[in-house]
Amino acid sequence: MSQTASADHAAGIAGTGSAVPAIATSGLRKSFGSRVALHDLTLAVQPGEVFGFLGPNGAGKTTAMKILLGLVRPSGGEALIFGRSPAEPAARRRVGYLPEHFRFQEWATGAELLDFHGRLAGLGGTELAGRIPELLERVGLAGRGGERVRRYSKGMTQRLGLALAILHRPDLVLLDEPTSALDPVGRREVRELVRELAAAGVTVFLNSHLLTEVEAVCDRVAIVSQGRVLASGPLDDLAGAVTQLRLLLDRADRELLALLGRHGEVVAVEGTAVTLAVGTLDVAPDLARLLVTSGYRLYGLVPVQRSLEDVFVDLVGEVREG
Numbered sequence: 001m002s003q004t005a006s007a008d009h010a011a012g013i014a015g016t017g018s019a020v021p022a023i024a025t026s027g028l029r030k031s032f033g034s035r036v037a038l039h040d041l042t043l044a045v046q047p048g049e050v051f052g053f054l055g056p057n058g059a060g061k062t063t064a065m066k067i068l069l070g071l072v073r074p075s076g077g078e079a080l081i082f083g084r085s086p087a088e089p090a091a092r093r094r095v096g097y098l099p100e101h102f103r104f105q106e107w108a109t110g111a112e113l114l115d116f117h118g119r120l121a122g123l124g125g126t127e128l129a130g131r132i133p134e135l136l137e138r139v140g141l142a143g144r145g146g147e148r149v150r151r152y153s154k155g156m157t158q159r160l161g162l163a164l165a166i167l168h169r170p171d172l173v174l175l176d177e178p179t180s181a182l183d184p185v186g187r188r189e190v191r192e193l194v195r196e197l198a199a200a201g202v203t204v205f206l207n208s209h210l211l212t213e214v215e216a217v218c219d220r221v222a223i224v225s226q227g228r229v230l231a232s233g234p235l236d237d238l239a240g241a242v243t244q245l246r247l248l249l250d251r252a253d254r255e256l257l258a259l260l261g262r263h264g265e266v267v268a269v270e271g272t273a274v275t276l277a278v279g280t281l282d283v284a285p286d287l288a289r290l291l292v293t294s295g296y297r298l299y300g301l302v303p304v305q306r307s308l309e310d311v312f313v314d315l316v317g318e319v320r321e322g
Contacts (some may be wrong), residue, residue: 052221
């Protein structure tokens, strides 16, 4: 690693204990003619966090990422990377990026592309020579670095893109749909890689339509629509308190539904499984005894936690209806 890059990386790791956010936007706006892509994007991502950036198509996510990369200038507001403008070289050196859509020189091999990008990032010598096989193995391309990219499958190309994004040991990695072309094994490997990065103090800013993937790795998320943040925070806080019970019984007749209706609101009936919205989970023990004494066989009674998908659909649906 070059002397400058080493200093920047060391400063980044040391900075994870500071109060300077890895990403900070305030009132960020961007217009393309009459079309407004970002209205008032305000968020903060702390060093070492895995942060999910979610929204429907056209929500402004890609525009926001391009501003954070210094590729697009905002129309108003401010964006900072570790306290610096994204346009500053010192900020850009600390960022790795995997775009959703990318193309590589198909005549080159995977190892040649890593070597080329490594030299552009200021790496060289024995460090780069050792870094390339290490990364190829880390992203699941061990033994394939000598093959030309034209022979890579879409999933292999995606893995190569991940290797390029973390090649220079950035302090912040922006990942745009990193698992879109991968099979379940590949998606699991990406999750493990994201966790490894976070454990090393690297901030990961993740955009994905696969909400189960986001739930598996993210510390916090922001849900955006029409260029605004609808909600942000830890997943548990966004889901809210558990206020539903799922009951599995031997039958679900009218008498059962009437009985349950006196203790909450029946929100779903699927065969003999009933989901009941309640004011508090404290009713569960008494409800279980009542069902049994009323002649029902109770096979299961579990609290239901709203999923990230539930929260996402509710929030985005409210905006669209409004």
